[in-house]
Amino acid sequence: MRNMNWFCEGFKWQVVEFNYGAELLxxxxxxxxxxxxxxxxxxxxLYCATQNRERLTQKLGTREAIKVGEKLNVYVGRxxxxxxxxxxxxxxxPSDIEHWIFPTENYVIEYLGFSPNIVTLEFEKMIEVEEEKVIEGIEFTKMSLEYEKERYKRFKIGIYPKLMSITDITCKGDRLEILMENEIKDYKRKKCYNERVLVTIESGIEAVRITENKRRLLLWLIFWNTKKYDPEDKYFFNVENSEFIRWLEEENGKKFERKVKHYCIFSSTFIVDVISKSKPKIKRLGRKERTI
Structure with missing residues (x-):
């Protein structure tokens, strides 16, 4: 029987909020x-359905967690x-980057950054790294860099505002919402206009990976060299021969029973990769304006 001491007992992931200021909740x-x-x-x-992280959870079962309260198990790696x-x-x-892992009963959530604050009704505290419990090893969440094998095809053809940024990402249950905006300043009228686009995936999400745009330089170089991508107004791609899907199937130890697809959403702030059974829906929202 699999060792089940690795997860946060009784806890289920509920909401993830990620915004342009690179703040994570x-x-x-x-x-x-x-x-x-x-x-x-x-x-x-990165967050993935727990059943898709068989390889990781087996490894965590052999490691000692950092305990927060009685039931929360947290892992940190370098x-x-x-x-x-x-x-x-x-x-x-940065040379001092940390890999934080929060395994729950429904999703495993990971991020690269620095020590988080934990907030409950009883206390608020920053998790302190216990050096003897730090995980090291390339086998923990080892993803592929072989992007040249992938093929990126636009899944949504249309005219969209140029140079859009992803400003807010909300993952709630099995639903993902991504708000994209651009900003136009009209100094004569002393107005600032924001064109907005909302991307929604309503169900069937297996994994989501969100990364700062400037941290994906290798992927950008491949796009530029192969002339696959116009960075001004093309944002929505279906990735064929996906390395992300291949990696997740290796983590799971088997192929997906139902067909999944890898969708990639580019912007000037973040690149979002989604493995899902459902296709994203894209909706143009009304223009917002404010006085400069």
Missing amino acids: IKLRNGEEELKIWSIWVYSM DTGYVNWLIQDSHPF
């Missing part, structure tokens, strides 16, 4: 008890596969 719930995990300056975040993936994909990169 994770909400976990255990019955009536809610726990918030908050961190600033997050370089990349020089892991996830860290190595981002270091190779971007340069320069």
